[in-house]
Amino acid sequence: MDLIAFEAEVAAKIANGEIRTPTHLCGGNEEQLIKIFEKIGPDDWVFATYRNHYHALLKGIPPEAVMRQIVHGRSMTPCHPGHRFFTSAIVGGCLPIAVGVAAAIQRHHTPEHVWCFVGDMAATTGAFTEATRYAGGHKLPITFVIEDNGLACDTPTREVWGSGDPDVLHYSYKRQQPHLGAIAA
Amino acid sequence: MKYREELRKAMALLASDLRTLFVGQAVRYPGQAAYPTFADVPMNRRIELPVAEDFQAGYCMGLALEGYLPVCFYPRWDFALLAANQIVNHIDKARWLGWQAKVIIRTAVGWSEPHDQGPQHRQNYSKAFGEMCQDIDVVELEEACEVMPAYHTALLAERSTILVERIPLYGK
Numbered sequence: 240m241d242l243i244a245f246e247a248e249v250a251a252k253i254a255n256g257e258i259r260t261p262t263h264l265c266g267g268n269e270e271q272l273i274k275i276f277e278k279i280g281p282d283d284w285v286f287a288t289y290r291n292h293y294h295a296l297l298k299g300i301p302p303e304a305v306m307r308q309i310v311h312g313r314s315m316t317p318c319h320p321g322h323r324f325f326t327s328a329i330v331g332g333c334l335p336i337a338v339g340v341a342a343a344i345q346r347h348h349t350p351e352h353v354w355c356f357v358g359d360m361a362a363t364t365g366a367f368t369e370a371t372r373y374a375g376g377h378k379l380p381i382t383f384v385i386e387d388n389g390l391a392c393d394t395p396t397r398e399v400w401g402s403g404d405p406d407v408l409h410y411s412y413k414r415q416q417p418h419l420g421a422i423a424a
Numbered sequence: 425m426k427y428r429e430e431l432r433k434a435m436a437l438l439a440s441d442l443r444t445l446f447v448g449q450a451v452r453y454p455g456q457a458a459y460p461t462f463a464d465v466p467m468n469r470r471i472e473l474p475v476a477e478d479f480q481a482g483y484c485m486g487l488a489l490e491g492y493l494p495v496c497f498y499p500r501w502d503f504a505l506l507a508a509n510q511i512v513n514h515i516d517k518a519r520w521l522g523w524q525a526k527v528i529i530r531t532a533v534g535w536s537e538p539h540d541q542g543p544q545h546r547q548n549y550s551k552a553f554g555e556m557c558q559d560i561d562v563v564e565l566e567e568a569c570e571v572m573p574a575y576h577t578a579l580l581a582e583r584s585t586i587l588v589e590r591i592p593l594y595g596k
Contacts, residue, residue, distance in 0.1 A: 318522040325489070325523075329513050335479040336514060339486015342471075347490070369479040418455045 242269050242293050245302060249292065249309055260312035261328075263290035268386065272297055275384060279354055284323040284340050286333035286355040288386070289315035291326045294356060298324050323351075330391065331361040334370035341374060341381035353381040360391030363400060427593035428461060430571035436464035437575060438495055438528070447471045447484055448497030448530075456499050457594045458532065477503055481510035481527070485518065488525035493579075498531040501549045501588065508556075515584050516557040528578050529560075532589040550588045561585045568593070 246265055252258045276297040279285060287294040292314070295305045300322050308317040315328035327333050337355035344351050361367055362385045374381050389396055438444045446465050450456030452472040462470065473480050477498060484494035498504035504511075511529070518525040534546035554562040563574050565587060578585035 316521055320522055320524075325521075327514065327521075329509065332482070332509070332513060335482025335510065336486040336489070338479075339483035339488075340490050341486070342483065343487045343490030343492055346492075366479065369474070369476045373474065373476075373479070373483075 242272075242296060245296060245306075246292060248306070249314075252310065258310055258312075258314070260314065261289075262309065262314040263392075265290055265293040267388070269293070275354075280352070282323070282351045284325065284337070284351065284353045286337040286340075286353070287324070287326045288330075288333070288356055288358055288361070289326070289328045290358070290386075291315070291317065291356075295319070295324060295326075298322050300324060331357060331364045331366035333357070334361070334366045337381060338370045338374050338379060341379035342377070344380050345377070351380070353379075354384060355381060356384045356386055358391060359385060359387040359389060360394070360396045362387075363396065425568040427568040427571065427590070427596050430568045431458070431461040431589065431594075432463055434571050434575035435461050435495075437572070438493075438579060439465045439469060441493060441579060443491065443493040444495055444528075445469055445471055445487060445492050446495045446497065447473060447487070448480060448499075449473065449475060450499060451497055457591055458497070458499060458589075461594075477506035478508075478510050481507040481515060481529070484527045484529075485510065485515050485525050488518075488527055489523060494527050496527050496529045498529070500545060500591070501531050501533055502544050502547050504529070504531045505547075505549055508553075511553070511560070511586075512556050516560050519559055519583070525584075526582070527584045528575075529584065529586040530589070531586065532591045532594075535590075535592040548588070550586070553586060557586075559583050562588065564588045566590060568596075 250264060253262060272293050281299060285294060285298050292305060295317055296302060300319050305317060316326050318325055325333060333355060337353050341353040357367060371383055446462060446469055450459050451462055451470040481496060484496040487494045515527050533548045534541040536546050550562050550564050560583065563585060565571050565574055574587055578587060
């Protein structure tokens with residue numbers, strides 16, 4: 240499958256008005272994705288972002304099926320349960336869902352793996368911190384892939400967060416009293 | 425008929441379905457008012473999560489995608505509000521996205537009389553969530569007799585349900 244040609248076809252359909260819904264085209268990351276997807280098996284789960292056309296194609300979803308969903312306005316959310324391919328238009332939205340799937344796989348004791356792709360802005364959010372910390376802490380079968388183009392749509396990620404370290408104090412103590420008053424008398 | 429006993433029976437009913445996992449805060453560790461209602465749920469079916477409400481709802485949806493039936497517990501609506509993103513954007517939209525991912529969400533409302541628990545501990549967002557969600561049933565449990573039928577319906581339903589309990593009745 241020619242990834243670049245596929246996206247060119249999508250771009251042409253946008254240009255001629257056949258597609259009129261929000262569409263985020265891939266491009267410039269072909270080599271990186273092809274290399275990563277060589278490790279991804281057919282039974283593995285893939286969670287992708289709103290920019291997902293390449294990921295869908297590389298997961299093995301037929302190009303006609305991917306294009307059909309794009310033309311029908313589902314560019315950002317082309318889910319394919321049979322291929323275990325999940326996407327969301329919400330930034331970072333896939334993160335805890337992917338972790339939940341990985342937790343289920345761990346309980347099943349089966350060999351599948353979860354691959355969760357996020358953009359560089361999503362990787363700076365609390366959702367990413369929670370998901371990666373929990374997944375690492377519980378040794379879940381999941382790999383997070385940060386796709387860093389420096390932008391969240393058009394917002395420059397590093398510029399808006401700024402630079403520098405926060406001023407944080409931390410102290411520890413032992414609680415002396417239980418949690419009281421939770422039940423009405 | 426006592427409210428808390430009915431909740432305990434309802435949790436036992438849910439636990440009789442081997443797909444269920446009980447997920448949230450205070451499901452494995454005592455201290456919260458609802459903890460005794462999990463008494464008949466085997467400990468290996470309870471997953472205590474960090475306090476990360478939105479993460480919890482998404483995590484439950486992930487479990488559901490892999491065939492489990494998560495019972496997602498938030499001690500109060502005020503706390504469940506932080507999970508609005510995952511509840512509204514993913515659990516409610518699961519079938520629209522093409523997935524079967526049913527979650528049973530359990531939460532509760534505090535009280536204002538005779539001693540006000542405060543505006544961050546007694547809100548009822550049932551109506552708001554009912555209006556925001558198109559594919560989740562929101563059911564309020566105001567009396568003990570409503571508890572078992574509501575949880576039985578939620579267990580059999582094809583789509584997700586939010587069940588809203590009353591904390592003042594936990595002691596009765």
